[in-house]
Amino acid sequence: MICGRAMHPFLAVLCLCCLTASACAAPEGDVQIDETTTAPANTEPASADAENSDPGTTLAAIRGEAHADPTTTTAGADTTTTTTTTTSTTGASTKDNTITTTTASTNDNTSTNDASTTTTASTNDNTSTTTTTTTTSTTTTTVTPVEVAVSPWPLNPRAADDRDWTVTIETSWRHDTDAFTQGLETHDGIIYESTGLYGQSRLRALDGPEELRSVGLDPGLFGEGLTLVGSEIVQLSWREGRALRWDRETFELLGEFRYDGEGWGICWDHVGSRLLMSDGTATLTHRDPDDFEVVATTTVTRNDEPVRRINELECVDGLVVANIWMTNEIIVIDPDSGETLASIDAASLAAEAGVSADETHAVLNGVAYQGDGKWILGGKNWPMQFLVTLTVG
Ligand SMILES: [Ca+2]
Numbered sequence: 001m002i003c004g005r006a007m008h009p010f011l012a013v014l015c016l017c018c019l020t021a022s023a024c025a026a027p028e029g030d031v032q033i034d035e036t037t038t039a040p041a042n043t044e045p046a047s048a049d050a051e052n053s054d055p056g057t058t059l060a061a062i063r064g065e066a067h068a069d070p071t072t073t074t075a076g077a078d079t080t081t082t083t084t085t086t087t088s089t090t091g092a093s094t095k096d097n098t099i100t101t102t103t104a105s106t107n108d109n110t111s112t113n114d115a116s117t118t119t120t121a122s123t124n125d126n127t128s129t130t131t132t133t134t135t136t137s138t139t140t141t142t143v144t145p146v147e148v149a150v151s152p153w154p155l156n157p158r159a160a161d162d163r164d165w166t167v168t169i170e171t172s173w174r175h176d177t178d179a180f181t182q183g184l185e186t187h188d189g190i191i192y193e194s195t196g197l198y199g200q201s202r203l204r205a206l207d208g209p210e211e212l213r214s215v216g217l218d219p220g221l222f223g224e225g226l227t228l229v230g231s232e233i234v235q236l237s238w239r240e241g242r243a244l245r246w247d248r249e250t251f252e253l254l255g256e257f258r259y260d261g262e263g264w265g266i267c268w269d270h271v272g273s274r275l276l277m278s279d280g281t282a283t284l285t286h287r288d289p290d291d292f293e294v295v296a297t298t299t300v301t302r303n304d305e306p307v308r309r310i311n312e313l314e315c316v317d318g319l320v321v322a323n324i325w326m327t328n329e330i331i332v333i334d335p336d337s338g339e340t341l342a343s344i345d346a347a348s349l350a351a352e353a354g355v356s357a358d359e360t361h362a363v364l365n366g367v368a369y370q371g372d373g374k375w376i377l378g379g380k381n382w383p384m385q386f387l388v389t390l391t392v393g
């Protein structure tokens with residue numbers, strides 16, 4: 001019904017009723033509602049096709065030499081772009097007689113785009129249109145950096161042409177000048193230090209310059225080298241023939257081993273499952289970790305001559321690293337043959353620490369391998385300790 005100014009008064013009242021009363025329904029068919037129906041999109045959501053995902057990951061194993069220690073560093077992240085395709089089809093009736101087929105695809109499995117679009121259109125008497133659409137879904141996968149081994153050595157000490165190495169200082173920190181360093185090792189970021197001299201010997205746990213805990217030795221013991229064996233610390237004494245066994249976490253004294261001769265340096269060779277110990281001569285004594293019994297001895301040599309005064313030790317990757325008492329030289333030793341494989345000149349550290357040559361007690365002593373090619377070195381009563389890497393030359 002159409003309301004207007006020219007209508008009959010009765011119709012005008014009726015019209016007013018219709019406009020104001022919700023119960024007054026418009027006669028069916030009186031109002032033409034032209035409904036436009038919008039068909040819901042019939043396109044399936046694109047989804048990644050797992051089977052088409054090819055991370056294309058090549059994990060480059062960046063290892064050191066054949067005897068690399070299983071310590072690690074981080075390789076660069078690798079990013080791979082994977083493109084997958086999903087196809088959907090929409091069918092709808094139309095009034096024209098056209099079949100239109102559109103196919104678009106993009107395929108990229110190698111981060112190199114290779115896209116193609118093909119459109120085919122034809123006209124005939126059919127009354128449907130079929131559109132095939134290939135949608136593109138791109139997934140970018142960032143591969144988690146992979147930890148790979150870094151060698152402790154600048155060159156393979158068993159095969160290198162140049163075995164004269166030196167140190168490069170990465171950083172340094174304050175060290176207690178009252179600490180007469182006799183043994184040094186590190187684990188999980190904590191430095192374990194044994195100090196000597198009668199009445200002053202201690203076992204210490206350090207976080208850089210800060211002492212985390214410390215325990216004094218019997219005044220009759222002169223502390224010497226130490227090493228970690230599992231949850232225990234084994235600490236030598238100089239002439240007392242007693243190796244103290246400590247709990248690594250609490251510094252509780254668990255017991256001791258007895259041995260003959262002097263104790264200088266010691267390290268746990270996990271590769272050979274043995275303790276290796278020096279006594280100030282050219283001898284390395286191999287000991288059973290359970291009862292400290294001697295199982296073998298090796299004479300350290302260089303050019304077939306014995307190398308004496310082997311002092312503080314560090315077992316690394318099946319080899320032994322030792323500083324030679326009263327020198328700034330550190331050597332790398334094959335513990336089975338006794339052969340000196342490489343020589344490290346660490347004289348720059350004493351100079352950096354301000355230790356003069358005539359301070360005969362304040363000598364280089366203390367070698368600890370941290371991992372990632374980094375070493376902690378120090379000296380007796382030195383005012384600083386150093387984090388270094390080894391370099392050729
Ligand atoms: Ca050591």
